[in-house]
Amino acid sequence: MTYAHGKHAAPTTFLSKYVFSYDHKVIGKQFLWYGIFFLGVGGMMALLIRWTLAFPGEAFPVLGHLLFPHTDGVVPPDTYSMLFTLHGTIMIFFAITPILIGAFGNYCIPLMIGARDMAFPLFNMLSFHIAVVSGVLLMASLFTPLGGAAGGWTSYPTLSTLVGSPGSGQTLWCLSIFVLGISSTMGAVNYITTVICFRAPGMGYFDMPLTIWGLWLTAILNAIFLPVLGAGVMLLTFDRVFGTTFFLAGAAATSGSGDPILFQHVFWIFGHPEVYILILPAWGIVSDLLSFFARKPAFGAKATALSMTTITILSTLVYGHHMFTTQMSPLLTQTFMTLTMTISIPSAILFANWLGTIYKGSIRFDSPMLFSLGVVFVFGLGGLTGLYLGTVSTDLYLHDTYFVVGHFHYTMAASVLLGGYAATYFWFPKMFGRMMDETLAKIHFWLTMIGLNGVFMGMMVVGFAGMHRRLYNPFVYEFLEKLIPINKFITYSALLMGVGQLPFVWNFVYSLYKGKKAPQNPWNVGTLEWTIPSPPIHYNFEEIPTVKCGPHEFGNPNLPEGKDFQYQTEELA
């Protein structure tokens, strides 16, 4: 509230404008391209995985012979392990994180709180460049002699130590994650400081759009818990490179033993908050968009913000539910089970507020709204199926089956993906100054929605039938043979979902150059980024705006005829 950036001349050369730019808008777009690239890579890996599961031993069409010439186009088992490891790693750390946190965090935070830039522009630029280094390290691991990391994205020792994965692929994976951790921590420090110090005059914490709340809480979790992961992968790297024995036990530990479970503790202390790191921005965006397109103030905005904060705090206390099968003491197990269940109180409040927002609204079904409603649907399913996994006795059966895979894809992949698309369709006009095509967007929505529900619902079904995860060929087990048709159905749904992304790619690229010119405020929304031209000028605001009302002022009966919203810079009618 106290500080604002001075103005400098806009950069002119290509390098200073697009590569070494300090401008948060450019860095946001850089993260967007980076994330979309990795989203494509991770998505292709998902299709390879799905193909192998539905048609074991059959050559992958078209690309198979190119990628796996030694096996006639069939994905070999060791490659399969690398594929699901990298699919997980890429989607979590290199696709979702850059798109939702990197791109929309960078782009939206200063614009929505009325700042000219992030608190530390240089830091911000370095954060992206370090993320690129990390991406290069990860891709390089694929080209090492023994191939990339193959121990799952959780990389539990001792499988991820030299006992289970020799070769430098896993080491590069560790380094890549460590470097990415540095990048994200730098970003998080920037976000938190910017939100604390650079809110426009008059903007209290509860006058911030809920998007900013989500991004801010995410940044806080990032700053606190990424170092924990950093410590974990650092010790793992020591084990791999210098021969320490932190995580070695059993026959491999010839002199005194470490403890592989230690890594699981450290990993999930980070890992559970990470789940919320990914979902919080999406929650924030959805909470805002539901209000924007229902043309009605967000129902219980303060309660929503506080629920998100409560979940942030609770998320740090429940990590043990990932480790029920390691036989912790019964007392710890019961504690974690009960704590896990408390998360449903704030989650239920979130849902009540979302539905309260659209209740008695005047809903416009533009594409961002469709995707937001989609998030409410899929997150409902994802959140509720968590109940089965938080209860110990059902978890002992369902743990490490496809039920878990379906559950976390509903929460982390489906919700976040739909939330990301909602944000993309919503802010595209502001980012690039052009509109995206609505018809294509709606086709994209329905194909994605049908595809992803087919995939993830199917996964939960085969999971309950007992199919466990990370199997190259599940059908070597007799009791799983009957699931082949359902696996085929899942794969077809995945293909449908993959095909469904083509309209988006076309729409995105076409609109970038040929789209209709966007007006300053195409959605008639009152937050600060819509008070300036699309795309915004260098340094965003000519004059730092003064905020006089909340972000969700819609349908106020005192507004003049023909106007149903007001800008945050206007006095409350």
Added chain:
Amino acid sequence: MGFLERIAPPEIISTNGHLVDELFTYTTVMVVIFFAFVCYGLFWFSYKYSAKRNSKVDYTYGNRKKQLKATLIIGILVFFVIDLNITRMSNDDMINEFWNFPKKGEDITRVQVLAQQWMWNFRHAGADGKFNTADDVLTNHDLHIPVGKKVEFRITSKDVIHSFFFPNARIKVDAMPGRISRMWFQPTKVGTFDIACAEMCGTHHYMMKAKLHVHSPESYAAWKAEAEELAKVGNDTENIDNYWGWSWDMGDDMANNSNSDDSVVMKENN
């Protein structure tokens, strides 16, 4: 094969496996009811209050006392009606059944399990009733147990983490190097079933399966007698690798708590 039959979980062969299925069904009913409310709101409101049908919005922040109370009540109802209920049920199941391990001296079948990449090794005590002696019955890939009698497993791993999974008994537990974990169930059906490794353990994780043979008491006795005879002549007492077991009681102190000491498996080798 009908659809429902196709997606049904494997048949239950233990005395307590049905508890998992029952809790699953109960949770499903709760989830469906709650999700029905969400869908009702989502679809009905979307229809009723679309811009076409409703242009006049209700201008409210949702922060009136009544509205806040309503949201809070929803949250707390969900917690008490759904969550605490299933937590209590699950806890009862765990304490009465899954954590209620057979007592010392009870007449049960005892098996030690060693997981390794990518194989399951099983060890029955021989005629002397002691583990890790020359007359132990060693099998791999095949586990033989009698029906109707509790069987307790003490499980460890030689190299990486595995997970010992009986889909038919609805239970699994991790096999961890340096620790002994344990599990019990009481088989109720004679037959041959699958044992799986549920934790990613390397390239051939998918091949790491074993067969569970549940015998009638007579047929188990016959198998055991034959196997013990074979063990007497077949076991190579010189081969140190055969002595991966431990005395059963040693597992008592270690099982189910995190105190493990240096590398159980190796100690027996030295």
Added chain:
Amino acid sequence: MEKISTSNMKHPKEIAFTILMVSWVMLFASLFLSYALLRFKEVNWPPMGFESVSMLWPGLSTIFILISSFTLHRFSTFFNLKSEKEAKINLYTTIVLGIAFLVSQKMLWSHMNDVGLVVSSGTFSSILHGFTWVHAAHIVMGICALFFLLNFNKYFSNNDYKLRIKHISQFWHFLGIVWILMFLTMFLF
């Protein structure tokens, strides 16, 4: 950065540095957590067959880092008094003590190797080596940061520079505290 309204809010750099410190605290806290879990798993500590490390080098390190914290504190006091000469002496002493700390760590590592506590000889030596590496790496970062203060005499009345000194001092004292904790838990008891 221009100030557009006056209030007693903290400078953005101070807030950012506080968050960074939280991250570092979490990093070292995770290491200590790992250490605690590994240690309490064992019945004896150090485990059978290992002897405790001689106190000579860890003790010297402790003395070096304690005095360096003190001299760094003196440096910022003299900087605020604008007395160039005293400030300079204290800053140089701090840097030299920092390097001396690194040397004593190097000696500690050689000593451990000599008595058979090589990196790969079990959890006990893994912890001693691994944690001192991580800490020493941060000391190197700290010394690099101290070099950034060498031309302090040009900035006596620069507020931003005062913040820089404050933050680097906080970082250095933090590393001192971490070392004391390591010394107490890993070498002394």
